[in-house]
Amino acid sequence: LATYYSMLDQPRSVVRGKDSMQGTYLGPEFSSNDIRSKLTDLGASFTELNANEIIEKTASALADGLAIGWMSGRMEFGPRSLGGRSIIADPRSTTMQKNLNLKVKFRESFRPFAPSILREDLESWFNLDCDSPYMLLVADVAETKKLSVKDESEGIEKLKIPRSIIPAVTHVDGSARVQTVHEDTNPKYHALISRFKEITDCPVLVNTSFNVRGEPVVCTPEDAFRCFMGTDLDILVIDNFFLVKSEQDKKLSKSYKDKYELD
Template sequence: MKNYVYFGKEYSDAEIEEALETHCPNKYQKCEDIESVTALYISKGYIVGWFQGRSEVGPRALGNRSILADPRKADMKDILNARVKFREFFRPFAPSVLWECQTDYFDLDIINPYMLIVSEVNEDKRSKIPAVTHVDNTGRIQTVIKEYNPRYHKLISEFQKITGVPVVLDTSFNIKGEPIVETPEDAIKCFLGTNIDVLIVGDYLLKKDNIND
């Protein structure tokens, strides 16, 4: 399956480390299994900035320049708006769901990798993912396919292992009025200037001082 969306620049480990050393020396670490580490932080209710590979082209954040959170927390939308996004209260956040589990959670049986289709959340799953279930019981979903984005797919799979839920809340990695971050330096500055709890850039982990493992 071809990739038709991740066309931005990709940054090397050396470039990532240079940005980290410039802005937060000695406060980051490199992890061997970054997807499992990230999934655990999300499952604990932390807000995670997720920066991977080439940036997305188009109107949506699709798992390479995203802010991720736990969709099981009913108050997560309010938390994100109050601490990071500063958006209008009525605007929903979107679910990213594993393709192999999509019909279990949503009334949609086609691949929707670009987050451009709104689907009804299945009635028996609305209480499981309240943070991404809009007031009309719908969600603007992103189908996550392993061949499209293996790292994002693995992250959600690891989250499913921990929680039983193959869905994460996904919103663009920016604050209101600012463009989506593009470079590692952009991501670090956004992390440092907001109440995002944890930043993942490639295989590198940076967290706020008050965050426990």
């Protein structure tokens, strides 16, 4: 691109205030027929739902405190999972950060997670007044969402103290690395968070990359199912296919826990 624009002097159009990359969902996607075939070949137990049903069932599972592997549409390109290949959960939980780290990511319990928030609710929840669609900006949680804390603890004990009403995505200094979710670039993820908000009055989800420590982010349905069966994720959603861990054949389980050394 630098050569094309700078050396060859080609015209470049920049529209300020608009995400010309459209969320960078540039990776592969899979048809329903392809997903159905691959899950069947893997021996998975699944339910195929329509678009409204998958949003309703997933939002309800999130509100019930379940950890979900979410694979939807095209894969993201870049350094963050942005709702195409994500592990998502309820940020209001005081135990979710620790549980996801130890039971899903298999890494140290103190590692922080980031929030996905509806763009239209951003300024009510974080001290940020601009788009952050790529989860690259850090902002303090809004004062109205923080909890009054008298913290005299030290070290890792600080993690045990809730600092806001969304403790799973709030760092010990009261900040978070925010992803704003936009209806025009990821309508399905936006619809899911919107439904979660209707149920819980919280327009925020925990969003972390859909992988375990030491492996790349999942790309294909096979990748997603293997990660699902090798971790303590409760639910797997692949587009409009809904899978429940307790309904899977235990012989398909794969242990990741001892595969990689700690960082």
